[in-house]
Amino acid sequence: MAVRDDNKQKIQRRSANWPANFWDYKFVGSLGTEYTGERFVQEINTLKEKVKGMINAGNTRPLDKLELIDAVQRLGLGYHFEVEIRDALDLVRETYLNGGGSDMNNLYSTALLFRLLRQHGFHIQQEAFEIFLKKDTFGSLHQEDVIKGVLALYEASFHSVKGESIMEQAKVGALNHLKSLDMGKLKTFPNNLARKVERALYMPLRWTSNRSEARWFIDIYEQDLAMKPNLLRLAKLDFNLVQSQYRTEVAQLSSWWTELGVERFDVLRDRLMENYLWGTIIAFEPRWSDYRVMLIKIGNLITIIDDVYDIFGTMEELEILTDFIDRWDISGIDKLPPVIRSTYMALYNSTNEIAHRIMRDRGINVLPCLQMMWARHCKGYLREAKWYNSGCKPTFEECIVNGTNTIGCFIMLLIYFIGMARSLDKEAIDFACNIPPILYNAAFIVRLLNDLGTSQYEMARGDNFKAVQCYQNPHRISVEEAREAIWSMVEEAWKNMNQLEFEEYPSFASKDYLNACLGFARGSHFFHQYGDGQGFSDKETKEYLMSLVVEPVSI
Structure with a gap:
């Protein structure tokens, strides 16, 4: 059944009241690269x-x-x-x-x-x-x-x-x-x-x-x-040289983002620069520039599609959208309202372009794997939307298992795995798509820290119960005790990560990829240990981005 366009029938929609984007993309695109x-x-x-x-x-x-x-x-x-x-x-x-x-x-x-x-x-x-x-x-x-x-x-x-x-x-x-x-x-x-x-x-x-x-x-x-x-x-020189590389990348990304046009929808988060910061924390080295740009594109798409499922879409619209993503099809997308239609087109076209680039550079078709990852990711979003709309409160295990899938690590780190792998064949792609334990533990840390950092904002606007609440009630403990228990889980997951670094891995899985998994967990500590540094882009996030991209070290 077709969903009526917003212009034909006004649908009452929620709003997250996201703060406006802090960055002027014309300024970002004009930054020089004098240290090259x-x-x-x-x-x-x-x-x-x-x-x-x-x-x-x-x-x-x-x-x-x-x-x-x-x-x-x-x-x-x-x-x-x-x-x-x-x-x-x-x-x-x-x-x-x-x-x-x-x-x-x-x-x-x-x-x-x-x-x-x-x-x-x-x-x-x-x-x-x-x-x-x-x-x-x-x-x-x-x-x-x-x-x-x-x-x-x-x-x-x-x-x-x-x-x-x-x-x-x-x-x-x-x-x-x-x-x-x-x-x-x-x-x-x-x-x-x-x-x-x-x-x-x-x-x-x-x-x-x-x-x-x-x-x-x-x-x-x-x-x-x-x-x-x-x-x-x-x-000092090396920091500024790397910063010059970053300036080139953000200029390229800001052009891509504005050309997509989805930033004009104020119901979606415009967080290109914050997502760029994630990419540099995961793997900062200049040699990963091409794949960092791809990863940040994926990260930005995850951010806006998350808002579509969490805030904007009705259940009927989300069911249709998930079906499109599962079938990887664009015929009939006029069934969807403009915001969701544009978001899906951005996801579809950008993912196809990334897959084409990888095929050109590394000689392997990763589109089926990317399609499968997107489908699994968005089905997790749909499950959360159903919980919300039905008033269902998931168990802590259900919340965390699903949330670990929807946090975005699996899709984003697939891009770095492809770039960093010593060799690529079906066995290597299957290894990445089946989520190795070190990646799962990284995603688990990111999910827990995200819920610890963002739950107060999301609960205030009436979102799904987060890990804190799902753990708190059945154990009959206070919010503070639940937060302490979840923090202990973060520390235990880090011990798992430390142990997994000593494990034997297939020859195609490079040390760089393992470091990227560690980097993803580090990124969540930066953004979420003391709040929501991504959704609300706090002072610390802005200052760090200035030092990372805009302000060179004095020589």
Whole structure:
């Protein structure tokens, strides 16, 4: 049965009252790319050789080597030196296991080694910390070296896996003692130790995006007493060079978005730049530019189709729309009102274009997989719409299983998998479409954090019950207790992610793809840990986007 067009019969529709888009796309499209010139590229290449020599130097103390690697990574430069860093860590690990290195027997050096080794896939036993926890580890917190050790232990604890009771004990103890510090007194210590503690308590390194950390740490490192000028110079130039790449991408995306024309519908979220931020958190490196643009197109389509199902469409319209998506058909779309018709056409045409681009570049037809992903995704939306319209309250399990599917990870990460896979055939595509566990855990984290961050807004406008409410009522607990329980699930899912990094994967599944799964979970911490930084684009989101795309680092 045809749905009447809005112009023929006025349908009472809900509104989310989304704030207007903050960004002027003409301004975004006009940003220059001044750091891509040959002079800057030549200097960067020269500096990279110098830093490579620093990492490879054989006469460096193990702790100095670890601190150098840590600085390189926190400055956002690790992607240039992946082989050198892994080889250097392997040597330090051998020295440590053989009992060598007099500077490697304290809490700070042990925790730093533990974090860096686990980050790079080396397994190191939690028992390394047993001796420190038996001592009065947290006793003399006024001493700089003790505070550094406790901070390093706290950061290391976020790389633990399930069943590691020593690491759990370490995290609780380190967190309690860092919170108890006199921050006024701590600010008298050198090397911005107070700011490092505040930063870790706000967002641990494991959950922090590469570009956010790089921008922040450049300022911190510049004031470090042991700062290496060549490394700092490289970090600044590289940040600006990557930013120039991002400016090219957002110009391309803003042109695509305005040409689609769906941004003129004020009932849908215009969040192109916020979705762009997601793409850079998932995988920031310039080499993924083409696939980052594809992923962000998919992300933007997910945002507006979500609004169609959540807010705008009637059940009859949504049933028809889901049927179109399931059949991947556009004949007869005049049955739908203009907003939904335009949204579906944008989804249909953009997805077909992306599939054509991938076929051209990688020689494989991924359209059937993308179609299947979209159908599964939108059937999940339809299920949520039915819950809402029937007044049905799902169980917590139903809410989370369906919500993990509709959060968007599976479709978006398929794009990065295709770009990052070492080889592509039916087996590889099936692997991605069947949702490997590391991807599922990432989506699970994103769903839980999304519900924690957005539930107050969505419940206020009368949306479906979220994970908090679905967990709260059957357990007869308060909202705050439900939120704490769900936060514990987030932490457990991260332990699963940490363990899954050590698993064996098929040869086509690159480390870059596994990192992209981790990046998706990190993105949700940025956007949703303290609210809805995407739907309502808070001050923090806007400031970070300015630093990421608009404001270069001072050279």
